Amino acid sequence: MNKVKQSVTYAFGAFGHDAFYAALTTYFITFITSQLLEGSDGKQINGWMVGFITTMIVIIRVIEIFFDPLIGAMIDNTKTKWGKFKPWIFGGAIVSSITLIMIFSNFFGLTESNPNLYLVLFAIVFIIADFSYSALDVAFWGLLPSLSLNSSDRTKIGTVARFGSTLGSTGTAIVLVPINIWISRWLTGSTDDTQTRAGWLGFAIFISALSLIGALLTCWGTQEGKSAIRKNVKKTSFKDIFQILGRNDQLMWLASSYFLFALGFAITNSMIVYYFRYVMDKPDEYSMVGVVEAVLGIVAVLMFPTLQNLITRKWVYVSSIGVMVIGYILYNFSGNNVGLTLVSTGLLYVAQPLVFLATLMTISDCVEYGQLRNGTRNESVTLTIRPLLDKLGGAFSNGIVGIAALGAGMTGAATAADITASGILHFKVFMLYIPMVFVIVAAIIFAVKITLTERRHAEIVHELETKFA
Template identity: 80%
Template sequence: MHKVRQSVTYALGAFGHDAFYAALTTYFIAFVTSQLFEGSDGKQVNAWLIGAITTMVVVIRIVEIAFDPFIGALIDNTQTRWGKFKPWIMGGAIVSSLALVAIFSNFFGLTVSHPNLYLFVFAIVFIIADFSYSALDVAFWGLLPSLSLKSSDRTSIGTVARFGSTLGHTSVAIVLVPINVWVSQWLMGTTGDTETRAGWLGFAIIIAALSLIGALLTCWGTEEGKSPVRKNVKKTSFKDIFGILGRNDQLMWLAGAYFLFALGFAITNSMVVYYFHYVLGHPEEYSMVGIVEAILGVIAVVSFPSLQRLITRKWVYVSSICVMVVGYILYNFSGDSAVMSLVSTGLFYVAQPLVFLATLMTISDCVEYGQLRNGTRNESVTLTVRPLLDKLGGAFSNGIVGVAAVGAGMTGAATAADITASGVMHFKMFMLYIPMVLVIVSAIIFALKITLTEKKHDEIVRKLEEEFDSDAAVENADR
């Protein structure tokens, strides 16, 4: 019963966690380019502000990402009655939720009355949002290897968690437009499918609440495991952080492969909403993307343990990217067909959870791999790598999407009829062709350089347990 509660509450935390991440990284830029600076005449108040905001987001996120390993070290050095992860999970959730609501507003009209002051205030609030979410993110996923030393148990817990995070991420796509329209009608008196800044704010409030509730449930329902292997922890100094990471060769190769994947997927994923709005001209169909993503994502997550046993994690990763490449090719020939676009999008979303889980499980196993090589255990520092890479990919994708949207004319009150053929080609270059190359290179690196298999990890754990059992026996004999 304890294992069930632990898995379920961790999954509920992942639900709110990924809903928050989707709002912050995928939909915030859509809000900026479509509604934030729109005046009463439906035109952008200052188009240059879009570029200023997207540039600030990229710079802030890249600077913040450099601090992630230090956040991991702080978490590793934390000792409280609630463990080392829960205080950071709860504190990060509270601060980031409040900040998310703030950045989805125009700070009481400052975008129009004092745009320069708006940029200053936005920078401060976004820094708070990004840093607090980083603390939550590192602590949340850093908790996973502490729940069990067994690779099979981690796969089980991680799969259930990914089930929750998949639902959280996909639910955002499903409810985004309905919530926006409903809040707009309720508060602004709009009719039809009109979206407003108030609608976006209502959306942000709901997502923030889900993140906060999920974090609370995770803190209540999970418990860090107790093992002699986990006691092999020394205080991590900041000067040792990059040495710890750099000496873990499997972690470094995995980081290179996953970054290319994360960047490629983030670019494409962020631009799907633009595709339905400005290429297909059917923004109302975008909710179907969330439904397709939810169904296929759940199927992918549920099938991961069986696929891992059948073909191993390495080939789950590589095969999933092959499926994505098929999706990119089909997307290129989908034309103005919403059905073909949904099929192509579905191939991305059935592959992404499998790649994520293969990466997450391998990084979790890198904790023991690094422990054997370095002589000390660093859970949070090691686990910072995956969220760091996701955020780095998200940061670069924010800037790329902003450039692509402005270059293709997909801003403000523009419609599909306003987008030229050259604009569509410009857009597809960023959405399809560049990401396809990135994920293919990612698959090649993973296939050739990752040697930390499930079997090898089991051998490492046995060696560590034998070592600590031997040390404990000697210590008892000395007494």
């Protein structure tokens, strides 16, 4: 398989994949609190519905923590002529794309005409959306360690993939408002910058198309590698799942660290749009956040291989969180200054791809680490950890953002002029102070407990190759 073709098509898949994730986790809650539950008079129908939906999302994703490893086991047990990952990538992309469009609708007006029926239907569709995306997510990133056993090659493929995913997530922030306004004008005939439910639905259709096209390209352009090491597999039972994960101490410590990081970052990232709208009273400037995230995210991704060679993966992870902490401190003094706010945001966004890549590469190396310890290879079960933690962090962040928005009065038709000083302080506690504590603890855990270095992984691969030669 041509390495360039493989890397590029995998990157296209990551592009659509992260655009979908941003829509589902970051912007869906914004849609819920600002647009979905507005009545014809432009006011929020019921605050309890916001609380009910956000609580439901958290509960569903907490339950999902028990199902993601099962999905990983089913993928590991899959045997087809297309490999074990592609059927799940293809099927998951189709179902999740359709259901994303559905949850960005009001089910033909049921939010007003029959709220109880809406909530029942929403719960059913959201569960299908979330679980189909889980299958796609686990299979997509589980594919990475099967493409190469060499840690350096994985870093190259993972870096290109992260380049694509960065463009996907940041591009979503850039196009969100323009697409929403353009579709709103097209359908309503308005000439102002009003965002409507129809605009949000058009945004969801656009993102779903990107996700599906990216998944199809990944299925077409990638190929699982073949080696004696990869043949060392057995059917994974329910009991085996928890033994596989529990015996991999490096994976467990990494999970503890990355969950705190993912939760802290997801909370802040989801609340930046609120900051521009309700604190700064400059919602139109939010598109600049996407530009900053795109540029700095790309720079960070391109820097990762060099930084890893210079200071090792562990210190890329720890020092990147140090940069984030500086960003949090600056944010506290940003006020209404757009320039300083963008600088603070940039420090968060330049660090996040570096932490993600360091985590992804370490988890990929945990496949061979676990194989050496457990005596069998489990790619998908091991790789379920990273997306599981991202989704769990996103779920908790949705609940926290909902609580913060309601407590600060940042819902419905409220404007920046309606937000009190105490409301802003309440908002900053959730957006800045709590997440900063989370990421600091994450850095400490990684620095102290992670011993699976690049050199140690090379030794493990050599030992496995000798064993199965």
